[in-house]
Amino acid sequence: MSRLSPRHPAQVIVLGFAAAILVGTALLLLPTSKAGPGSATVLEALFTATSAVCVTGLIVVDTPVYWTGGGQVVILGLIQVGGFGIMSFASLLGVLLARRMGLRSRISAAAETKSVGFGDVRKVLLGVLRITLVVESVTALVLAARFSLGYRHGFWQALWLGVFHAVSAFNNAGFALFSDSLIGYATDPWICLPVCAAVIIGGLGFPVLFELRRHFHYPARWHMTTKLVLSGTAVLLLIGTVFITAVEWSNPETLGALRPDERILAGFFQSTMTRTAGFNSVDFAQLNPVTLLAMDVLMFIGGGPAGTAGGLKITTFGVLFFILYTEISGGTAVNVFGKRLPRSVHRQAISIVLLAVGLVITATMILMLITDFGLDRVLFEVVSAFATVGLSTGITAGIPPAGQVVLILVMFAGRLGPVTLASALALRSRPLYYEYPKERPLIG
Template identity: 90%
Template sequence: MLPTSKVGAGGATFLEALFTATSAVCVTGLIVVDTPVYWTGGGHAIILALIQLGGFGIMSFASLLGLLLARRMGLRSRVSAAAETRSVGFGDVRNVLLGVLRITLVVEFVTAVVLAVRFALRYGYSPAEAVWLGVFHSVSAFNNAGFALFSDNLIGYVGDPWICLPVCAAVIIGGLGFPVLFELRRHVRYPRRWHTTTKLVLGGTVILLVVGTVFITAVEWSNPATLGALRPEDRLLAGFFQSTMTRTAGFNSVDFAQLNPVTLLAMDVLMFIGGGPAGTAGGLKITTFGVLFFILYTEISGGTAVNVFGKRLPRSTHRQAISIVLLAVGLVITATMFLMLTTDFGLDRVLFEVVSAFATVGLSTGITAAIPPAGQVVLILVMFAGRLGPVTLASALALRSKPLYFEYPKERPLIG
């Protein structure tokens, strides 16, 4: 809210500052003001710092959560977990934090260098400007934030692979999650040693990226307001870029207000699923939906135990996944209904906005600033719930298990 953070006289209003700060700390990317025009260089630096702290803090908390749970386990459970992962666990707090920091700095540095060189050589920015643009968009991409220093986000670079692909790579790496990255570093050549989490995240990421790219490109191929006016190779690049951004990063290289409603609905699903756990991505996480998929497959195929990649899932995992999804659906529906009552926007746009906020994606059809203050407060709460809710709920469920000394008699209600 400081006057030095805002262009022109006076400072930002409380709600503008709160919304922007929340979006940055929750690495979402939704905005109620034009980031490059409204904020000064100092304001941009504050946003960048909040993105970095929010991403690193969340990643550290989620990774260290495994340590907390492991320490609450008995010796036999810890030995079994170590044998299953072919390691001694996540390591101590210091090693985990240093590992997170190393990966963060390396990915952000490499991405920033590529972007800075491209901005300087291709678009004529001065070295200082190119470096700042490279650093800002690199940090924003790796932390899956989606803040950009261009009023049209990255629409002006829709056909430039040297801008789009490095951003996509940073988004994907950040969205895999650090447990997955740590295991790949140790056992990248030995897939059989990978933990079930790693297999679910990698397989799910590839499937969702491919399916999302094919669907978005096919539906928008002839839309002159999005992909239709581009060269064929640029359409493929733009389709892949938008699909990648649904991994919970809010960059866009086409005008989302012009997308087909069917495309928006498909993106709702992709955003809701999100990325990998214990990383910078949001959503309900690929592992959660992977567990639900295998539960469904087991029920349809007549199985008695849910098995994933040769391992049996405990029933507590079933309950956690179902509980998180039901609570998330309830939150999204409630927020959507509230916004529909307080705005004149249609269901497709409102639902897209709410899912984007809950999954901490930051993609928008351009209605965020037009939503009344009460609706913006709801989006702030949804962003917090989306970033903290699933992880907090999962840990609470894991830590609140109680021994049962009796069970009620069984009775089966009619289902379906």
């Protein structure tokens, strides 16, 4: 085997995502993809393709105005493929067309979907497909009916709007076919709540959805991952809703102009969107800096693993929380829901956090050096890119080309995960044949 060929499953996944981005860039560079004369610039096409494949939602051009219907279809396809997973999608095509999978496909798909073993990969992929089709179809029908009956859109236009926003919501992408995202529908629960439901379901992660389908009435059988994701999602949604609504309650530029019930709806909507879906129903440029900082934290934590959400993942945050709790309480072993965590999980969680923090800080400092935007806006943009959220205070298009390249790299790293990237770059593992003697440094 050639030394240049990928060996580790993580390498295959990274190369697969890179290839999908390049294909998407090429398609968006076609003159038929751009509205008006000429074609998009390479940076515009690359940024949009990366944002779509990495299901982020940050944009440097106005999606409904700049891209033609064909370009929007390309973006939708990239969102669907990126949210499903590049290797998972390729393996699924192999299952559907050839009814079989090669060993490399099984290994890569298992790594991407976090399958327990190679034998159940085919079943997992078909399960992911069923869940995706059901959630997206139901959401699309509800949205299409509302666009048609409530806003007098024609049948095909309403259906297209419903399908696009349903796919974008379930995949936690945040791309919208309205120039102001969903600000025009901030007070409409028939638009906001279905979008929120799709975002939350997609953000739970497919392993959690599978277990809920099998053992919904038997919580005692739930895996630790399911318990962490469900409890963490509920707590973060509640905290985010209360905090955002309270801080922005009297802000006339955001929630202050709405009725009390509409303020709660908008607060819940924006709390949900920090689960890594970049729709907004208020003008983020007018948010209180404290709200932006709180959203930074919520976006950084992210959603569930092995799904369409980004961020550190709730499970990683949960593991760190219980490690901290154990240290403060004087415990010797980290126990979560009656089970003990292996020390390898401790190291993995700490490694992910340190790599993520390092990436966010580095990117933030670079952007602050080459732009005139303040820390709160730049940090919000970088965290949004890393956590593949797509929320923005409106500065993305105003960032110079070098800064947009930085955001492209941050989106790519955030979608694949710092650990995946690090392991993809390691061409071979180095076995340890000896250990050094232990010594304890002073801490604190």
